[in-house]
Amino acid sequence: MDTDFSESMGPANACIVVLMGQVHAVERRFWVRETSTDWWNRIVLQAWDDSQWLRNFRMRKGTSMELCDLLYPALRCMNTKMRAALTVEKQVAIALWKLATPDSYRSVGNQFGVGKCTVGAAVMQVAHAIKDLLISRVVTLGNVQVIVDGFAAMGFPNCGGAIDGTHIPILAPEHQASEYINRKGYFSIVL
Numbered sequence: 001m002d003t004d005f006s007e008s009m010g011p012a013n014a015c016i017v018v019l020m021g022q023v024h025a026v027e028r029r030f031w032v033r034e035t036s037t038d039w040w041n042r043i044v045l046q047a048w049d050d051s052q053w054l055r056n057f058r059m060r061k062g063t064s065m066e067l068c069d070l071l072y073p074a075l076r077c078m079n080t081k082m083r084a085a086l087t088v089e090k091q092v093a094i095a096l097w098k099l100a101t102p103d104s105y106r107s108v109g110n111q112f113g114v115g116k117c118t119v120g121a122a123v124m125q126v127a128h129a130i131k132d133l134l135i136s137r138v139v140t141l142g143n144v145q146v147i148v149d150g151f152a153a154m155g156f157p158n159c160g161g162a163i164d165g166t167h168i169p170i171l172a173p174e175h176q177a178s179e180y181i182n183r184k185g186y187f188s189i190v191l
Contacts, residue, residue: 035113058100068092074129095126165190
């Protein structure tokens with residue numbers, strides 16, 4: 001096998017190999033950006049009382065910690081050589097904060113000292129854990145036919161349930177603006 005290396009690869013590939021020999025790898029100076037978790041570790045966990053938890057997470061601290069205990073089997077993560085895993089408490093808090101506020105993924109990430117993709121992943125993981133571990137324990141339907149018949153009697157045929165709505169902010173039409181003001185004082189439509 002006395003074949004010339006450049007002949008077996010072709011001239012274009014040989015140029016790439018020659019150029020690659022001249023390219024030097026650049027060592028990264030950091031893995032991720034430096035972020036602060038002081039707000040979560042020192043203020044929320046240690047200083048907030050139940051009223052602050054209720055106002056910001058829509059549940060008391062004790063309820064949140066009980067939820068964490070219930071979701072622990074599905075949400076626990078292992079530390080890696082690259083970084084420490086998010087605690088179950090922090091994952092649940094991120095998800096609750098995102099679901100309780102109109103904040104963006106970026107602002108929630110900045111608040112908790114994580115990236116916006118981490119916020120999205122935490123919300124999805126917590127939602128899946130709740131679905132897998134808790135929904136069957138909390139939500140029961142009862143007799144479905146009785147429920148469907150009840151809605152049909154009220155004028156909603158083929159309906160088995162109803163969910164609460166949410167207000168979507170809008171620019172109100174000029175001729176009917178007053179009809180679009182919600183109880184919180186801004187223009188919206190209900191979804």
